[in-house]
Amino acid sequence: MITRNRVESRDLTIGIVGLGYVGLPTALGFHDAGFNVIGLDISERVINSLKRGENPGDDPAFDGAIPTDEKWNITLNPSEAVPFCDVVIVTVPTPVLDDHRPDLRFVKSAGVSIFENITREKRPVVVLESTVYPGVTREIWGPLLEKYELEEGRDVDLAYCPERFVPGDPEHGVRQVPRVVGANDSGVCAALADLYSTLTTGEVHPVSSIEVAEAAKVVENVQRDLNIALVNELALIFPEIGIDVEEVLSAAATKWNFHRYTPGIGVGGHCIPVDPYYLIQKATAAGAPVDLISSARSVNANMPKQVATRILNNAAKLGRTPNNLKILLLGWSYKPGIADVRETPSEPLASALIEAGSKVYVWDPFIQKDELQDAPVIWVESPIDVSADVVVLCTAHQVVLEIDWKELRDTSELGLFYDGRRVVNMNDLRNAGWITAGVGYP
Ligand SMILES: NC(=O)c1ccc[n+]([C@@H]2O[C@H](COP(=O)([O-])OP(=O)(O)OC[C@H]3O[C@@H](n4cnc5c(N)ncnc54)[C@H](O)[C@@H]3O)[C@@H](O)[C@H]2O)c1
Numbered sequence: 001m002i003t004r005n006r007v008e009s010r011d012l013t014i015g016i017v018g019l020g021y022v023g024l025p026t027a028l029g030f031h032d033a034g035f036n037v038i039g040l041d042i043s044e045r046v047i048n049s050l051k052r053g054e055n056p057g058d059d060p061a062f063d064g065a066i067p068t069d070e071k072w073n074i075t076l077n078p079s080e081a082v083p084f085c086d087v088v089i090v091t092v093p094t095p096v097l098d099d100h101r102p103d104l105r106f107v108k109s110a111g112v113s114i115f116e117n118i119t120r121e122k123r124p125v126v127v128l129e130s131t132v133y134p135g136v137t138r139e140i141w142g143p144l145l146e147k148y149e150l151e152e153g154r155d156v157d158l159a160y161c162p163e164r165f166v167p168g169d170p171e172h173g174v175r176q177v178p179r180v181v182g183a184n185d186s187g188v189c190a191a192l193a194d195l196y197s198t199l200t201t202g203e204v205h206p207v208s209s210i211e212v213a214e215a216a217k218v219v220e221n222v223q224r225d226l227n228i229a230l231v232n233e234l235a236l237i238f239p240e241i242g243i244d245v246e247e248v249l250s251a252a253a254t255k256w257n258f259h260r261y262t263p264g265i266g267v268g269g270h271c272i273p274v275d276p277y278y279l280i281q282k283a284t285a286a287g288a289p290v291d292l293i294s295s296a297r298s299v300n301a302n303m304p305k306q307v308a309t310r311i312l313n314n315a316a317k318l319g320r321t322p323n324n325l326k327i328l329l330l331g332w333s334y335k336p337g338i339a340d341v342r343e344t345p346s347e348p349l350a351s352a353l354i355e356a357g358s359k360v361y362v363w364d365p366f367i368q369k370d371e372l373q374d375a376p377v378i379w380v381e382s383p384i385d386v387s388a389d390v391v392v393l394c395t396a397h398q399v400v401l402e403i404d405w406k407e408l409r410d411t412s413e414l415g416l417f418y419d420g421r422r423v424v425n426m427n428d429l430r431n432a433g434w435i436t437a438g439v440g441y442p
Helices: 004-008 023-032 044-051 105-115 136-147 186-199 210-241 245-252 275-285 291-317 346-355 405-409 426-431
Strands: 013-017 036-040 072-075 087-090 125-128 157-160 179-183 204-206 326-330 359-363 390-393 416-419 435-438
Touching (some): 004 186, 013 023, 013 105, 023 036, 023 186, 087 105, 105 125, 105 136, 125 136, 125 186, 136 157, 157 186, 179 186, 179 210, 186 204, 210 245, 210 275, 210 291, 291 346, 291 435, 326 346, 346 359, 416 426
Parallel strands (some): 013 087, 087 125, 125 157, 326 359, 326 390, 390 416
Antiparallel strands (some): 157 179
């Protein structure tokens, strides 16, 4: 059983199930904090590269950072990990299905490999970190405890501690972000709060139940989706009345309690476009109203299509129909500085442009060509290779911002530039010869 004394003396073995964006830094963090760590994953690629001491992911922060000492063990086999663990932390994906219903198969399969292998005498605590709706930990794992005849509070404890860190952001890594923790037992919750305090310098905030901790996480991302949806909607309204949305937002932001967000081609990543569906599903099942959250989700989900229409309208004003218009997208990953393409809004934007008859080219030096295999776009090694009619800034990678706009303009016959992220100085672009447009400009 986990106790404060065992945390203090580092006398605990911590299993991490799922060694992706979240699990790997968590495992490394607990190892650095002095604990025995056993990492478990179902991906042979991930396990083999970790066993070779190589970083399996795309965050360069972990290049050369994979330990080789006896307190670091990695395996594909749950029976080589789970029986030895005092704490098992689960960091598996929680995506949505095509119809936006939560896909909890990974949480369930991780639960099976844990609960069929735990050592009851150890009374381990199993902590879910994956983002879910309130109730998932018990709904999915409760029946498994019954199946394997495990009694909560006697053979095993359950807890939930949402992950909040931002990959690629050194100021908000697993070692810095504040944490929320809820457990079935207040003593276990207090000991877990101590354990997480060895991982992070941020505050660790215990709550009264697993469900409160689950709800807190999903609400964080729902709030971001709502705030971004508001500025995205404003970016569709203000240009229609001849006003630049960014000028409005900058003016409003001089008030002390205004929250400043920037509109764009849409939201991406594993969290914001996904997590609200988890709460929508739970609220709907509970018969509770969920209108605002659903509307915000649809505003953000429709943003790439709205932007595609506006790009094509701008080209039409210059006498070009969508047919065979050559459009170059600068950036494909969902945010700057990383290679993560999950739920990237560039994809629905490209699809809408292609559906209208245009040819879409993509330049993103962070992305491997084969990651675009499923997308019907043309990959280019350099932006000047295309002779594009229209150039759309989709991801504000530093390399994108540093493009020589004059040189690129010389390759373009039409010379229409569209800023999908509101990050470039349009005067510079116009001086370089571009006709400019962008999200929220009149
Ligand atoms: N990526 C982020 O920025 C971030 C931030 C906060 C929270 N989250 C949440 O954390 C969770 C994990 O996200 P991620 O980005 O690390 O996902 P990921 O896809 O990068 O990694 C998940 C890993 O789990 C492994 N896996 C799947 N099923 C397994 C099983 N049954 N047993 C063992 N391993 C298994 C996969 O092979 C993969 O390596 C999600 O719920 C996500 O919403 C992610």
